[in-house]
Amino acid sequence: MSPSSYSLAEIQHKIDKVKQFLSIALRIANAHTVEFYTHNVWKQFVALPPEDVLSAVLRGSEQQGAPEFKRKDDSRSIFGFCPDTQRLVDAHELLRAATAHSLPGLGVCWSRDELLQTLREEKLESGAAGAEMGAELQPDEFMNSKKSHEVQSMSEVVACLAKCCGVRQVIDVGSGKGYLSSFLSLQYGLQVYGIDSSSINTHGAQERNRKLKKFSRSYQKRIKAVEAQREAEQSHQDTSEEEKVGFSGDGGVLCGAEGEIMSEETEKDFSDVSSARPNPETEEMFLSALSLDVIETMPPRISPTLLSAEERERRKKENLEKKALNRTDGTSAVFSPLTSYVTAETELRELISELEHAVMVGLHTCGDLAPSTLRMFVAKPELSAVCSVGCCYHLLTEEFDPAVQGCPDRLCGFPLSHYLHTHSWFCGRNARMSACLALERVSLGQGIQMESLFYRAVLHVILRDHYSAYKSEKRVGNVYSKATSFVDYVRRALRKLELDESKLSNSDVQEFHDRFRPRMNEMLAFNMLKVTLAPCIEGLILLDRLCYLKEQDVPVSALVQLFDPLLSPRCYAVVGLKMFGKQNCLS
Template sequence: MLSSSYSLTEIQRRIDEVQRFLSITLSIANAHTVEFYTQDVWNRFMAVLPEEVLSTLGPASDQQREPGHKAKEQSRTTFGFCNDTNRLVDVCELLQAAKAHSLPGLGVCMSRDELLQALRENRSKSGAPPAEIGAELETDEFMNSKKSHEVQSMSEVVACLAQRCGVKQVIDVGSGKGYLSSFLSLQYGLRVYGIDSSSTNTHGAHERNRKLKKFSRVYQKRNKAVRGQGEAATLSPQVELVEIKPGTDGDNDVLHGDGAGIVSQEEEKVLIGSSDVNPAAERHSEPNPETDELFLSALSLDVLQPTSPRVPPRQLSAEERKRRKTENLERKAQDRAASASVMFSPLTSYVTAETELRELINELEDAVMVGLHTCGDLAPSTLRMFVAKPELASVCSVGCCYHLLSEEFDPAGQECLPGVCGFPLSQYLRDRSWFCGRNARMSACLALERVSLGQGIQMESLFYRAVLHVILRDHYSSFKSEKRVGNVYSKAKSFVDYVRRALSRLELDETKLSDSDIQDYNDTYTPRRGEMHAFNMLKVTLAPCIEGLILLDRLCYLKEQEDLSFSALVQLFDPLLSPRCYAIIGLKSYGDRISC
């Protein structure tokens, strides 16, 4: 019996702890960076100097320091905030509390290795045969390092879940370009149905899967030759990877993943809110040229074309002509057989918890449902589908894009019907009418591990946008804060140029301000840049706690279901490579047939 490591009561207690912490600190996460100077955010929330925050949160800070005693002598605090003024007076106390209320601090997560060991131990006890694994594919030959890490880590877990539940089918929700789906089918022999709402994605997935199958066949032949000969691999003289000329495939974005690229963009956009799109987001997802070249070569439309000798056929011997004819017939037979047994089927459909899967998939049997970085409400919808559909034996869901979640109890949000909203999902939090707010959910997308290494926050673009907001307040009365400036920072040569471009984008009269007027604003607020930097670092510190509450809510939802034998929160990925690294795992009870 695969037992859950934490009971419903224990998960609810952890939720209570995080709720109490966020009830004090959530106001920081919900403060909008664009309004940092117009709303005097620093003085509203802080009773410490920016230098104290930066020195405490910086890499050289002493993480073991005790909370400051000077502030405690003046007034009693809760998580570093003064109970009388609700302003931060003790940075160290806040930092320690944030660590304690993150998922690692709460100690509620299983590691990937622990989950795999538990699944394999149960498989051994049940006498089930080991999972069928094809010739091992080297994913770094056709994916970037981030996607390769995610696909390899998640696919092994999914394969073990499928075997644990005795199923051969997988439904990949939000399958995007089909990397995970293709790998599951090619590497583990699973029948995968990839569902994505974008017809462009599913069409591209069809092409990639076809090319991957060709690549896989040659890769397997090459591996067999290497093992048989005990020497370096070389392709058969009859097969070669042809050179790809620019524009051959037209698929120049192949390395940007199943929607996972949004994660790196979030880290840049999240502090800006509805303002500039930071150009550094693209730099984070730049493909490796060597990997890109190999992938495009291996998976091009013209890949693996048989190369004919330059010797005219009439000059070949009868035996050679017969041999080549036989090889061609065998190769065509293999292609027909492969086409007849397609293991990955991309489908275009918008799915919700009410979607009838059997209407989409005629051959549907019991299956595992998976989602790799499903955006916004799609992640909770995946869990609702898993609970509602008896044909779904297990689920492995990794969500992302928390800022796109709909909230049932957000007074500032749009109306959201019960059972449809993305948050809260559990009855426990719904009974409390809990909401986070959009800015807090955007903050949850930040990557603490990356920011701690100096990645993720581009302060100049945030500073420019906040000072622009002051200019708009002072000189353009019709301006509304929700108007989007767009990605003008990447093109701007200076602050003056940035403001000119922004005013033009907003269709506002530029002649109201001279260049010197604009520069004066920059000079006035430059000494206060440290305030914004320190405040955003505090936001980053709170990010894991907000993400933790969202994920604990999803785990609590599964714990509330009666027919589930196992549910857990599992860290699947390295957070430095893939910041949205946690998966919600669930297995149903199916009596003697599946002893989950």
């Protein structure tokens, strides 16, 4: 069955299967690594030697990747857990179950190519018009490989969604530094409104976009010049000797086949672009404009009340001229960064007075912003489509998590669907933290930084044994990165926690390290189990969002794998369309 044909009932059935598995396995994901030794976590949850678990994880399973996991009725375990003690007794069975209850194992996702093909077919049938491709930009010129991959992959999908819906406006929520927004406007000519809660981000994006416009003009002129040169060369081959370009004998001025005059400067420009080599000055400007780590400082803003009437009028006229230029200049990026904290209740038309019908997008929107994006899409008739890639699941608020007693003042991010809401389901913060782990990367050896976790867990033992206030301790923070040894780590941590470090000698501290070092394999094996469960927890969160769209009778709704998980672990998008074609959009 194609993922696109799953009904609401079938998605609910998939959710039930994942819930059944996680109701048993979630205990491992919710165990806190900090308490690993103080609570003897390994013996509490696992009845196997750590070497057996590590061996099972490294070897994988013969049935890994199978679409269905069928548990034998005569098995002495349920998904690898003993029904009596609830401890893990069969690592291979757990791994097979985890694979079967992930999104790939459940078979509920479209691939990016399948989505694009479907959108293009619908566009042809509906005759919808929308974004047009500009001169092709190469984002890897100004972004790292991860961001370049994400922006290129997602922007093509967003442009196709805009075409299918017959719209030219895009709202990018959580737009950050404006990479996706700028690329959508420059590459596809879309009118993009980037909304971010950080004024630093939006100010930086605005200045970066100004530089990008300059780069875009230069870039596209260079491309057009190269194309013109190629056409001229082709024409040169096809025309007679009398029509060839030659000297007119008029002071170094060249004449073209149609009699147009080209100066020596123009000839030099054509010579430069024919080699297709980037202008170093332009390239440097572009790279600096899109630096991942540097946001240029903005000049201090002067309050309008401190300006003279003439200056206020001059600035008003200048802003109107800039707006008019952006509307008429085809090479200008149509990108407007806005600063606002967005929730499901946000009135978009109050933020964007020119808003028409639009596609709402979010690239790695943190925590509750992803479900808020979907709630806005359902509630706002001006939103024709949505493409949302979430991240930072640990920042989600959960309505039924007893540890935080819900979120009484606002809508919670999980569960989003009525179906999971009626089951009062919650995951727990540690499980949501586990959902952020990257199985594909860990499988290739790009593993977890075990030493820092080990240091932190042994520190917790020291605090328990020697400091009565350890239960109410402050956060230790990133002490590990500055420490030169375990002893130095403990000293730095105690000072940060404002505890008396004179209680322990260096040899006392080292003794703790040496005592637990042989048990470090337990922590490694346990964290590998957490990594194995990560796709299942993420899958439930995303299925909840898909279920919500289907409950709202969104005509087209799907989960789509947009990115390569090795480059971008949060690779799944929730996509929804209300109607195809501008004439059919809800109004």
